[in-house]
Amino acid sequence: MAGAFNLGHNRRTLSSDSGIQFFSDSSLSAISSATSPTTNLSSFSPTPQLIGPVKHNGQLQIPDPKSSATLLEGILQNLSIPEDSSRPSEIVNRHSCHCDDGVTATSYCSYCNDYLCAKCVSAHNRVKLTRDHPIESIKNPDIDTSSDFSNYLTFNTRSSQQTCNEHNGGILQLYCELCATAICNKCAILNHSGHNIQYLQQVMEGSKTALLSLISQSRAKTDLYEKLSKDVLATIKNLEMQTGAICVDIKTVFHNLMSLLGQREQELINNVHKVQQVKFHALNRQYEEINERSTKLVKLTDEIKNNFEFSNDIDILKAKNTLMRELVVTEQQLSKITSPYEDESVAFLPPDPNIKTTLGKLGKISCEASATFSAISKSSFKGAVCNQMAYLTVAINNHLREPCNSTNLLHFNVTDPNGNSVHHEVIENNNGTCSLKFCPAQEGIHKISCSIRGKDILESPLNIPVQTARPHISSGSSPRFFFGGTGEKDGQLCRPWGIACDPAGNFIVADRSNNRIQIFSSKGEYIRKFGASGSYPGQFNRPAGLSVDVHNRIVIADKDNHRIQLFTLEGEFLFSFGERGSKSGQFYYPWDIATNSNGVIAVTDTRNHRIQIFNPYGKFIGKYGFEGVLWKHFDSPRGIAFTNGDASLIVTDFNNHRLVIVQSDLQSARFLGSEGSQPSQFLRPQGVAIDDRGNYVVADSRNNRLQIFSPTGTIIAILGGVLGSGSEEMDRPSGIAVAPDGGIAVVDFGNNRILVY
Numbered sequence: 001m002a003g004a005f006n007l008g009h010n011r012r013t014l015s016s017d018s019g020i021q022f023f024s025d026s027s028l029s030a031i032s033s034a035t036s037p038t039t040n041l042s043s044f045s046p047t048p049q050l051i052g053p054v055k056h057n058g059q060l061q062i063p064d065p066k067s068s069a070t071l072l073e074g075i076l077q078n079l080s081i082p083e084d085s086s087r088p089s090e091i092v093n094r095h096s097c098h099c100d101d102g103v104t105a106t107s108y109c110s111y112c113n114d115y116l117c118a119k120c121v122s123a124h125n126r127v128k129l130t131r132d133h134p135i136e137s138i139k140n141p142d143i144d145t146s147s148d149f150s151n152y153l154t155f156n157t158r159s160s161q162q163t164c165n166e167h168n169g170g171i172l173q174l175y176c177e178l179c180a181t182a183i184c185n186k187c188a189i190l191n192h193s194g195h196n197i198q199y200l201q202q203v204m205e206g207s208k209t210a211l212l213s214l215i216s217q218s219r220a221k222t223d224l225y226e227k228l229s230k231d232v233l234a235t236i237k238n239l240e241m242q243t244g245a246i247c248v249d250i251k252t253v254f255h256n257l258m259s260l261l262g263q264r265e266q267e268l269i270n271n272v273h274k275v276q277q278v279k280f281h282a283l284n285r286q287y288e289e290i291n292e293r294s295t296k297l298v299k300l301t302d303e304i305k306n307n308f309e310f311s312n313d314i315d316i317l318k319a320k321n322t323l324m325r326e327l328v329v330t331e332q333q334l335s336k337i338t339s340p341y342e343d344e345s346v347a348f349l350p351p352d353p354n355i356k357t358t359l360g361k362l363g364k365i366s367c368e369a370s371a372t373f374s375a376i377s378k379s380s381f382k383g384a385v386c387n388q389m390a391y392l393t394v395a396i397n398n399h400l401r402e403p404c405n406s407t408n409l410l411h412f413n414v415t416d417p418n419g420n421s422v423h424h425e426v427i428e429n430n431n432g433t434c435s436l437k438f439c440p441a442q443e444g445i446h447k448i449s450c451s452i453r454g455k456d457i458l459e460s461p462l463n464i465p466v467q468t469a470r471p472h473i474s475s476g477s478s479p480r481f482f483f484g485g486t487g488e489k490d491g492q493l494c495r496p497w498g499i500a501c502d503p504a505g506n507f508i509v510a511d512r513s514n515n516r517i518q519i520f521s522s523k524g525e526y527i528r529k530f531g532a533s534g535s536y537p538g539q540f541n542r543p544a545g546l547s548v549d550v551h552n553r554i555v556i557a558d559k560d561n562h563r564i565q566l567f568t569l570e571g572e573f574l575f576s577f578g579e580r581g582s583k584s585g586q587f588y589y590p591w592d593i594a595t596n597s598n599g600v601i602a603v604t605d606t607r608n609h610r611i612q613i614f615n616p617y618g619k620f621i622g623k624y625g626f627e628g629v630l631w632k633h634f635d636s637p638r639g640i641a642f643t644n645g646d647a648s649l650i651v652t653d654f655n656n657h658r659l660v661i662v663q664s665d666l667q668s669a670r671f672l673g674s675e676g677s678q679p680s681q682f683l684r685p686q687g688v689a690i691d692d693r694g695n696y697v698v699a700d701s702r703n704n705r706l707q708i709f710s711p712t713g714t715i716i717a718i719l720g721g722v723l724g725s726g727s728e729e730m731d732r733p734s735g736i737a738v739a740p741d742g743g744i745a746v747v748d749f750g751n752n753r754i755l756v757y
Contacts, residue, residue, distance in 0.1 A: 095138075110134045110163065132201065134162030134171060175203040246365075253363065272346065279342040286341045293333060300326055369406035373397040375458035376450055377433075377550075380597030380646065383692040383742070384446070384466045389439050389711070391645030391694070392464075393597045394450055394457070396432055403432020409452050412436060417444035427647055429664050433598065435645035440466040473708065473744065473757055475718045478728050480743070483524030484753035488514055491526035493752040498545040498557070498592065498687075498735040502569055505740045507754060508546060508554060509747070515540040517556065517571065522739065524754065530571030535561050538573040545592030545639070545687075545735060550599050551616065557590040557603065564590060564603060564618065577618030582608050585620040592639050592687070592735075596646040604637040604651060611637055611651060611662065624649075624666045634660065639688035639699065639736070643711070650696060652685040659685065659698065672696075672713050677703050679715045687747070689736040697744055699733040706733060706746060725751045 095105045097117035105115035109124065111133040116124065124130045163184075164170035170184030177196040188197055304319040311319065377393040384390035398404045407428050414422040414436075424438035440446055449461035484493045498510035505522035515533040517540075520526055531540045541560035549555055553574060554567045562580035564587075567573055578587045588607035595601055599616035609632075610625025626633045635655035642649055649662040657675035659682075662668075673682050683702035691697055695716060696709040705720040720730040731750025738744055744757045 105138065107135050107137050110136070110169070132162070132173075136163070173200050174198070175200045250363065257362075268348065272348075275346050279344075279346075282341040286337065290337070293330060297326060297330055365400065367399045369396050369404055369409045369452055370399040371452035371455040371457045373399065373401045373458075374410075374450075374452065376448070376460055376462050377597045378459055378462065380435075381464060384440055384464060385693060386440055386443055386466060386468050388693045389437060389644070390464075390466075391647075392436050392448070392462075393429075393433050393646055394436060395598065396434060405430060405432065407434045410434070410457075411451050413447075413449045414438050415447045416440065416442055417446065422446065427645060429647060431664065433646070435647055437645060442466070443468045473717050473719065476728070477717070477719060477757060479755040479757050481524055482727070482748070482753050482755045483520060484509075484748075486752040490529060491518070491520070493518070493754075495749065496734070496747050496752065496754075497749065498543070499737040499745055499747050499754065500546050500548050500554070501737050501739045501745070502548050502554075503552065503740065507737065507739075507745055508548065509754065510543045510546050510556065510735070512542050512544060512559075515542065517543065517546070517554070517567075519571075520754075522741075524756065528571065530567070537565070537576060538567075540565075544590075545604070547593040547595045547601075549595035549601070549616070550597055555593045555595060555601055557593050559589055559591060562587045562590065564593070564601070564614075575618070577614070584612070584623060585614075587612075591637070594640045594642050594649065596642040598646070600646075602640050602642065602649055604640045606636050606638065606654075609634050609636060611640060611649065613666065622666045624662050624669070632656075638686045641688050641690050643690055644694040650688055650690070652682075652688050652698065654684055654686070657682045657685065659688070659696065672709070679707070679718060680709075680713075682707075686732075686734045687736040689738050689744070691738045691744065692742045697736050697738070699736055699746060701732045701734065701749075704730040704732065706730075706736070706744070719757060730755070 095115040097103055097105045097115055097120055099117060099120055103117045106118055107116045107121045108114070109116055109130075112130070115138075116135065121135060124133055124135060162172050164172055164187060167184050167186040170186050172182040172184055174183050174185070174188055175181070175198045176183050176188070176192045177198060179192065179195065182200050183192060183197075300323060304323055307315070307319075374394065374396050377395055380391070380393035394410065396404055396406060396410070398406070405428065407426060410426070412424060412426060414424045416422055422438050422440060424436055427435040427437060429435060436448065436450075443466050445463050446466050447461050447463055450457050451460065484491070484496070486492060486494065488494065493509065493511050494513040496509050497512045500508045502508060502519075506527065507520040507522070507524070509518050509520065511518050511529075516529050516531040518526065518529045531538060531543070533539060533541065535541060540556075540558050544557045544559040546554060546556040548569070552569055554569060554571075556565050556567065558565050558576070563576050563578040565573065565576040578585060578590065580586065580588060582588060587603070587605050589605075591604045591606040593601065593603060600621070601614040601616065601618070603612050603614070605612050605623075605625075608625070610623050612623045613621040615621055624634075625631065633656075634653060636653075637651045637660070638654045639652040640649060643661075647664055649664075651660045651662060653660045653671075657673065659672040661670050661672065673680055673685075675681060675683065677683060681703075682698070682700050685698050686701040687699040689697045691708070694711050696711070698707045698709070700707050703721065704723045705718055707718055708716040710716055720728065720733070722729045723731055725731065730746075730748050733746045733755075734749040735747040736744065739756075746755050746757075748755050
């Protein structure tokens with residue numbers, strides 16, 4: 001390194017190859033007299049004396065302690081370094097500069113032994129002979145040296161640090177590269193033996209150039225910040241204008257709608273009045289006619305009656321004929337008008353009741369995905385192993401916390417432990433979520449970040465561990481252990497079906513014919529139970545499939561009660577939904593349960609030959625199945641599971657002896673397998689689960705075996721295959737669960753036990 005030197009043992013020249021050495025008294029005197037940085041230190045030819053451990057020719061040399069101590073003592077006694085007994089930092093500013101201006105001094109030059117004003121300091125810095133004189137600022141109690149940046153940097157005059165604080169008066173004309181500090185000769189001898197030492201002046205020349213470059217870079221960055229700041233302010237202003245304009249538009253639309261509603265209201269009222277007037281005129285005329293005829297008849301009758309006693313025979317005959325004719329006319333009239341000409345039958349027919357829903361949803365605010373309310377779903381991550389696909393889900397919400405599908409605004413970055421980018425894909429689920437798919441190539445912590453317009457969403461960045469792939473379970477593997485046994489006692493089972501694992505790795509088993517749920521430890525030890533026979537909340541009638549959801553709730557298919565019940569992990573009843581029937585939200589023997597990272601609940605509605613999807617609170621979302629005569633294309637589904645990434649559902653089509661992979665849109669599906677006993681064939685498949693690698697694990701019930709497939713449908717392993725109760729045998733396996741440690745647990749239905757691989 002240019003300008004660097006070390007004082008090597010028995011060497012006459014300065015070198016950068018070995019550690020610091022010490023000079024003889026004469027050499028030190030010569031060095032101490034070289035006060036100007038323009039003096040070339042390499043022009044001296046000192047005779048070095050070794051003191052302290054140094055490396056010479058690659059070997060560590062340790063001098064004799066006695067000689068070293070004696071030499072050190074002599075050096076310290078004879079070391080000639082300019083010093084000043086009075087410290088200018090301790091002098092209160094009461095001196096005047098000796099220049100013609102006679103102004104108050106602000107600094108002190110220890111070489112010139114003179115007080116300087118600001119102009120003289122500037123002159124010192126310009127003149128080559130004096131520009132590196134040690135100059136210190138002197139105290140001035142009247143000057144406030146506080147700064148807004150006092151917590152970050154402290155700036156002094158150019159030469160205020162030219163003297164050593166540790167060695168009084170020592171000149172800081174050397175620089176220790178290892179310690180990154182300016183030092184004096186004594187520091188080099190006593191504290192920096194073996195370090196790389198350079199001239200401070202040469203270091204400063206390079207540092208000045210570097211600092212100027214950094215200043216230029218800093219200013220460029222400042223310009224970028226200023227531009228970004230202006231852009232942000234402009235966006236704020238535009239946002240305010242945009243939202244203000246939208247509010248005006250909303251008010252205008254609703255004002256117009258209210259005006260139209262007011263007009264329609266008046267039209268309806270006017271029509272009512274028109275109907276009223278027409279009816280009123282008709283009834284009023286009828287009323288007058290009736291009164292006129294009635295009055296005439298009354299008068300005639302009264303007149304005849306009043307004159308009856310005084311009438312002769314001819315008058316009586318006339319009165320009789322007259323009254324008879326009048327009664328005939330009256331009878332004819334009454335026969336025509338037996339009721340009022342009009343009635344009060346006028347009514348208001350309200351608009352379609354759905355208009356209330358329409359009005360309640362009238363208009364919509366459109367906004368894009370928001371980083372504030374979008375989040376990476378940590379619970380969706382099922383684990384990652386080297387060279388295997390891993391998935392996780394991102395919930396995309398807009399600024400109103402409503403799900404949206406603006407995946408084009410999401411920016412993902414996946415990096416391995418070395419900071420290298422990992423290839424990844426984004427799958428749009430069209431339900432307010434998307435799935436991130438990637439294949440890590442090495443173990444260690446991988447970082448996944450997701451941002452919207454440069455702002456991280458919730459849970460981003462997320463560190464996920466990637467492990468070395470464990471060996472696949474191979475065909476013919478034996479279970480690690482099993483537990484259970486036939487009976488009604490605690491820990492015993494009777495015709496069990498469903499199984500699931502909680503976050504702690506405990507096994508939760510639907511003890512079907514005992515109408516209860518039992519919980520076992522990860523080692524198969526009985527822990528507790530809950531439930532009893534019945535139809536009240538918390539009771540069961542042959543419970544079958546179950547699942548532990550993202551909210552740590554146990555979701556259970558209460559099969560013969562045709563409902564779904566939810567419990568805490570401790571067995572406390574929460575709520576239930578469903579009843580017997582074939583309408584949406586009703587069940588006819590619900591059999592198995594699956595839940596995903598968003599808490600969505602999927603149910604195999606077996607005798608209705610369909611699957612139904614619900615939100616976490618039991619509200620119906622959608623269904624998949626074949627209506628009418630096509631129902632046999634999906635006959636009595638049993639097991640169900642969400643695939644990794646929640647992109648689709650895999651279902652065992654019990655009577656069609658195959659797997660059905662239903663896409664997330666619930667509109668399309670693909671099929672895997674056929675009837676038979678060969679690999680990739682099935683006889684009455686029941687439970688299904690997805691392992692930590694995304695593989696399909698299927699209970700091939702009547703073939704008394706498990707089959708494991710890759711996501712592409714390639715057979716990986718077959719376990720069991722022989723009917724029996726031995727350790728490697730099975731009897732109609734049913735429910736399947738994957739433990740947090742990757743183990744596979746299967747309900748050995750006919751043997752009333754649980755096998756764990």
